[in-house]
Amino acid sequence: MRLIKFALPDVQEEDIAAVTQVLRSGRLTEGPQVEAFEQEFAAFLHGDCYAIAVSSCWAALYLSWLALGMGPGDEVICPALTHVATAHAITMTGATPVFVDCDPQTGTVTAALIEPLITGRTRGICVMDYVGNPCDAVPILCLAEAHGLVVVEDAATACGALYSGKPIGWGAHCAAFSFYPAKHITTGEGGMFVTRHQWLADTVRKMRAFGITKNPVYDVPLLGANYRMSEMQAALGRGQLRRFPQALEKRRQNWRTLANRLIPMCPPDVQVITSDHGGKHTAAHAAYCVVMQLVGRIAGRRDILREHLKKAGIETSVYYPRAMPDLTCYRAPQPDDWWAYRHTREIVVSSLALPCYQQLTESDMVYIADQVEEGLPR
Numbered sequence: 001m002r003l004i005k006f007a008l009p010d011v012q013e014e015d016i017a018a019v020t021q022v023l024r025s026g027r028l029t030e031g032p033q034v035e036a037f038e039q040e041f042a043a044f045l046h047g048d049c050y051a052i053a054v055s056s057c058w059a060a061l062y063l064s065w066l067a068l069g070m071g072p073g074d075e076v077i078c079p080a081l082t083h084v085a086t087a088h089a090i091t092m093t094g095a096t097p098v099f100v101d102c103d104p105q106t107g108t109v110t111a112a113l114i115e116p117l118i119t120g121r122t123r124g125i126c127v128m129d130y131v132g133n134p135c136d137a138v139p140i141l142c143l144a145e146a147h148g149l150v151v152v153e154d155a156a157t158a159c160g161a162l163y164s165g166k167p168i169g170w171g172a173h174c175a176a177f178s179f180y181p182a183k184h185i186t187t188g189e190g191g192m193f194v195t196r197h198q199w200l201a202d203t204v205r206k207m208r209a210f211g212i213t214k215n216p217v218y219d220v221p222l223l224g225a226n227y228r229m230s231e232m233q234a235a236l237g238r239g240q241l242r243r244f245p246q247a248l249e250k251r252r253q254n255w256r257t258l259a260n261r262l263i264p265m266c267p268p269d270v271q272v273i274t275s276d277h278g279g280k281h282t283a284a285h286a287a288y289c290v291v292m293q294l295v296g297r298i299a300g301r302r303d304i305l306r307e308h309l310k311k312a313g314i315e316t317s318v319y320y321p322r323a324m325p326d327l328t329c330y331r332a333p334q335p336d337d338w339w340a341y342r343h344t345r346e347i348v349v350s351s352l353a354l355p356c357y358q359q360l361t362e363s364d365m366v367y368i369a370d371q372v373e374e375g376l377p378r
Contacts, residue, residue, distance in 0.1 A: 054193055055191065259290055261373075
């Protein structure tokens with residue numbers, strides 16, 4: 001029986017050698033590897049931006065909201081379908097996340113869903129590129145500009161995705177990327193803060209290191225903490241980034257192979273969540289994983305299929321196990337209308353994420369598709 005993990009870091013001998021070289025150098029933090037990684041990541045995106053390496057994607061999100069001045073009394077509209085880190089980054093500034101439902105085809109938020117939630121207390125909008133699918137950003141950015149709101153993009157699973165032909169994150173005030181082991185690029189733990197605004201970059205660069213400045217003299221002009229990335233992490237990330245264009249193409253090839261076999265299965269009982277939001281702005285997903293949703297007569301029987309795949313040696317995941325408003329930490333004192341987050345709640349109970357990372361072969365993708373077809377509830 002095959003064993004196909006849901007995610008597998010692509011750590012090669014050149015990565016191990018690069019990390020070993022850093023260890024032998026004696027310079028383990030605040031050195032040339034981090035600076036080079038930042039410059040290379042910014043160049044990979046679009047060149048006209050600032051990239052600041054931090055300890056996690058959550059740190060990048062949190063520092064974004066802090067630098068933008070969020071605090072008690074402020075509201076930030078936040079996806080109901082997301083990782084808890086997205087909301088925590090808002091909450092820990094003292095601001096309040098206001099959850100918004102998602103588009104059922106893409107899993108992302110839209111301007112039409114966001115607009116009714118804007119109040120006099122709203123100061124920001126958080127968008128999230130669901131499993132690597134870019135949100136339809138232009139209408140959201142126009143809405144934000146009309147109301148004087150800031151936008152932060154959670155791109156944790158979307159490294160390499162394109163929107164209107166450009167790398168995602170170009171239109172938001174800030175974007176945050178993740179280098180967790182399951183992601184496209186890994187540094188073990190780590191993240192990257194990205195912005196086009198120099199003042200935001202300067203602020204976050206200070207905040208990630210206790211707010212300290214040393215030029216022209218040592219001073220601490222603002223609060224900060226230790227959110228730095230180590231030299232070893234950066235060395236690992238640089239090697240991953242060099243190979244990333246080829247890795248991304250293989251991921252997309254695997255995604256197409258699997259999705260094209262899933263889509264014809266028992267229509268309309270199986271749907272594949274895609275980056276096609278139907279707008280005039282084109283989007284290319286990052287092939288983080290393939291998310292299929294069981295609908296119609298087999299909706300809600302996802303766990304039967306998941307157990308079958310587990311017995312066949314195929315690891316799966318769920319993005320995400322519960323809607324944000326249903327978590328104890330964020331549950332309102334009074335039960336909300338179920339329909340307010342209908343599409344989010346449908347996705348969390350009926351969707352299943354399948355692997356498509358670059359180390360998998362075409363034969364692996366065919367095997368996954370065959371096992372899905374065999375295990376589908378009839």
